[in-house]
Each structure stands twice: as structure tokens, then as C-alpha cells.
Amino acid sequence: MSKPAMLKTAAVVVVILACLVAWALLHASAEPLLSREQVSEQVQLLYEGKVVSARLQQSIYKIELRSQLGLYELDVDGRDGGIQAIRRIEAYDPVEAGSNDQHGAEPSAPEQPPVSEEQPGLSGSEAAKLALQQVQGTVEEVEYKQQGSTRYYLVEIDTDAGEAVVQVHAITGAIMSITWDDAEEDDVE
Known part of the structure; x- marks a missing residue:
């Protein structure tokens, strides 16, 4: 076989192999x-x-x-x-939007995607307004927290019955939990 014929054959084989590899990559990712x-x-x-x-x-x-x-x-x-x-x-407005909602909202799913700079969530004041829809009282503190990929606010509310801590999801505004500290426990010290 002459040298030009061998080069043509090698070129054809390389082109066929390249086409097969490209086809396999396209179909593997599809x-x-x-x-x-x-x-x-x-x-x-x-x-x-x-x-x-x-x-x-x-x-x-x-x-x-x-x-x-x-x-x-x-x-x-x-x-x-x-x-x-x-x-x-x-x-x-969370106050207007939730005015017809009943108390005791279902908690959101425990795992949420992370918030990035382009993913605006709630402000602390919006979280406080939502918490006050669930527990009537005076907001004492609003604290932003992150656990894994879940981001939320803890809103402490002083009431006549004691202190409540309302956990508000930082993206959706869902009430994740409400816990109570009895006023009597604090007085025992």
C-alpha cells in the first residue's frame, strides 16, 4: 500500500472515531x-x-x-x-396576605435550597410581622440563623403567658415552629 493511501485510510478512521465519540457523549448526557x-x-x-x-x-x-x-x-x-x-x-405585604389565614400553619419542608445574592428572602421586620400573626405580643429580638442549607429567623415575642420563639423560614415566610418558655420557670431561680 502506498504512503498516500495509508494516510487517507488513517484520516478516515480518525474521522469515524471522532464522530463515534461525539455521538456517544451527546447521547450519554441526554x-x-x-x-x-x-x-x-x-x-x-x-x-x-x-x-x-x-x-x-x-x-x-x-x-x-x-x-x-x-x-x-x-x-x-x-x-x-x-x-x-x-x-x-x-x-x-405579609400582614395583609396572611390576614385571612388561620393560626397553626403547616411547617415547611426541612430541607430548602440555599439563598444566594440573587435570591431575595424576608427581612427581619417581615419575619417579625409574620410571627406576630401567630403569637400576639411584643417583639423582643429577631435573630437570623442558618442550619445546613435552611435559613430562618428566630423571633422572640414577649406575651402575658411567657416568651414565645417563632421560627420563620427566611425565603418562604412559612412558620417552621413555635416554642414557649414558661414565665414560671424563669422566676424559680
Whole structure:
């Protein structure tokens, strides 16, 4: 076989191998996408509120979620359902939004995506207003906390019955827990 023929054969083999590798890479990363319904259900399990729209852009779902604090847009990975970003589009006054709600709201899911600079959450005063909807009294202190990827406020409220600590989720405003310190225990010292 002549040298030019061997070079042509080698070039053809290299091109075929490159095409096979490219095809394999494209098909290996093409995991099936979750359905719009699956993504919407997953978002509603994580956050209180109602999904009002869901649209697919490439492999990311753009989900609009309406909660008592506002309208949020979430970017959700269509392959694994992971929350990529959260943005508040509209803010509602938590006092007005919650005025028809009954006390004893369900706690939100324990694991929430982390807040980043582009993911605005509640301010301390908004958390205090929400806490006062659950426990009537005087706000003594509002403290921001983070445990793992969950961020929340602890709002201490002085009441006639003792001191209550209301845990408010920093993104959704969901009441996560209410604990009471009895006034009698403090007086025993």
C-alpha cells in the first residue's frame, strides 16, 4: 500500500472515531427530562404556595410560585429536579396576605435550597410581622440563623403567658415552629 493511501485510510478512521465519540457523549448526557407535572409537584413539596406556571427552556424549567409573601420564579433542573435559583418577582405585604389565614400553619419542608445574592428572602421586620400573626405580643429580638442549607429567623415575642420563639423560614415566610418558655420557670431561680 502506498504512503498516500495509508494516510487517507488513517484520516478516515480518525474521522469515524471522532464522530463515534461525539455521538456517544451527546447521547450519554441526554438523560430523560422530568415532566412538567413532576417538577411542579416537587416544588410544591418544598415550598408553601401554588405553582401558577411552568415552562421548559432547554433543560431548565421556569416555575412561577405564588405564596403568601409574593410571586417567585424558580429555575429547576429538568433532569434531577434540583432548584438552581429563586427570584422574588412580586412582594406582598405579609400582614395583609396572611390576614385571612388561620393560626397553626403547616411547617415547611426541612430541607430548602440555599439563598444566594440573587435570591431575595424576608427581612427581619417581615419575619417579625409574620410571627406576630401567630403569637400576639411584643417583639423582643429577631435573630437570623442558618442550619445546613435552611435559613430562618428566630423571633422572640414577649406575651402575658411567657416568651414565645417563632421560627420563620427566611425565603418562604412559612412558620417552621413555635416554642414557649414558661414565665414560671424563669422566676424559680
